[in-house]
Amino acid sequence: MAKLTIVANIKANADKIDLVKAELIKLIDVTRSEKGCVNYDLHQDNDNPAHFLFYENWESRELWQTHMSAQHLTAYLEATEGAVAEFTLNEMTIVG
Numbered sequence: 001m002a003k004l005t006i007v008a009n010i011k012a013n014a015d016k017i018d019l020v021k022a023e024l025i026k027l028i029d030v031t032r033s034e035k036g037c038v039n040y041d042l043h044q045d046n047d048n049p050a051h052f053l054f055y056e057n058w059e060s061r062e063l064w065q066t067h068m069s070a071q072h073l074t075a076y077l078e079a080t081e082g083a084v085a086e087f088t089l090n091e092m093t094i095v096g
Contacts, residue, residue, distance in 0.1 A: 002093050003038065004058045004064050004093065005056065006064060008056070008087070008089045009051065009053050009089075010087055012085065013050070016082075016084075017050050020080055020083050021044065021052065023076050024054075026076070027042075027076055028042060034063075034070070035063055036058050036060060036064065037063075038058060041054065050085070
């Protein structure tokens with residue numbers, strides 16, 4: 001089965017950038033240790049500090065779905081409730 005690439009864009013409310021960033025950083029080490037995680041890299045836009053992007057690669061969609069139901073993601077969602085203005089997620093497959 002093909003590996004799965006995830007591109008997740010998170011845009012924090014202007015007054016909640018530090019909170020969202022801190023909560024996103026908490027996800028990195030625990031997610032990188034999950035079964036099937038190839039890489040899990042957080043980026044912050046140089047011109048818009050409220051815009052964060054996760055670039056992720058997973059061994060399979062099934063293992064990524066297990067990640068999506070993990071307790072640390074539930075805790076992130078609870079901690080950032082009302083602090084995120086926009087969230088988009090794209091499931092992608094490498095073609096070259």
